[in-house]
Amino acid sequence: MAGTSDGPLRTAVIIGSTRDGRFGPVVTDWITGHIAEREDMTADVIDLVATPLPTVFPAFGQPPSAEVVVQLGEVSPRLAAADAFVIVTPEYNHSFPAALKNAIDWHNEQWHAKPVGFVSYGGLSGGLRAVEQLRVVLAELHAVTIRNTVSFHNYGEVFGGDGKPADPGCDVAAKAMLDQLTWWGHALRDAKAVRPYAV
Numbered sequence: 001m002a003g004t005s006d007g008p009l010r011t012a013v014i015i016g017s018t019r020d021g022r023f024g025p026v027v028t029d030w031i032t033g034h035i036a037e038r039e040d041m042t043a044d045v046i047d048l049v050a051t052p053l054p055t056v057f058p059a060f061g062q063p064p065s066a067e068v069v070v071q072l073g074e075v076s077p078r079l080a081a082a083d084a085f086v087i088v089t090p091e092y093n094h095s096f097p098a099a100l101k102n103a104i105d106w107h108n109e110q111w112h113a114k115p116v117g118f119v120s121y122g123g124l125s126g127g128l129r130a131v132e133q134l135r136v137v138l139a140e141l142h143a144v145t146i147r148n149t150v151s152f153h154n155y156g157e158v159f160g161g162d163g164k165p166a167d168p169g170c171d172v173a174a175k176a177m178l179d180q181l182t183w184w185g186h187a188l189r190d191a192k193a194v195r196p197y198a199v
Ligand SMILES: Cc1cc2nc3c(=O)[nH]c(=O)nc-3n(C[C@H](O)[C@H](O)[C@H](O)COP(=O)(O)O)c2cc1C
Pocket: 017, 018, 019, 021, 022, 023, 024, 025, 090, 091, 092, 093, 094, 095, 121, 122, 123, 124, 125, 126, 127
């Protein structure tokens, strides 16, 4: 359960795209590399290709089928165990991918009173429109979104063959976002240990 440990913040890193040939894993590897260098966080990468969730929901009040329970079992406990989240998202038609919205919508209390940081990528916009829409969605789920983002504009020109951005400013941006994420992660985890979050 989240909130029961004094150790490093358990951070679920969600790959937002599920497209064949997607770029998302490159960006994810880069940010998880930053997390791996820190002593105050650990990363659990959730890949919605490896652990897909159905798009058909049960009726209100009805339990999911046994098959769906198995699928949820690959994702839901990991979201529940997370103290914090990093969402890696591209921009699809000025928003974020449907598979990511689906994964968000399957869950509720798993998001409550937890911080969410963003790493986005896209064309000129750098995925920022996707991020701003995610903030609105996640507010409904009682999550706390982190002010600073890491965004890759025209990402194809930014990442080198080694899978890393050449500009050291990207590493500075990653540190700033992760510093804010861990501040909120500790603050919220400590607060929940004293007083359960009121929904
Ligand atoms: C359905 C779709 C819609 C897209 N819409 C946008 C967009 O609105 N803005 C943008 O900057 N890039 C857009 N792109 C380009 C993506 O940023 C680019 O293809 C990126 O590689 C997608 O991430 P992925 O490779 O992880 O799937 C779109 C791509 C797809 C597949």
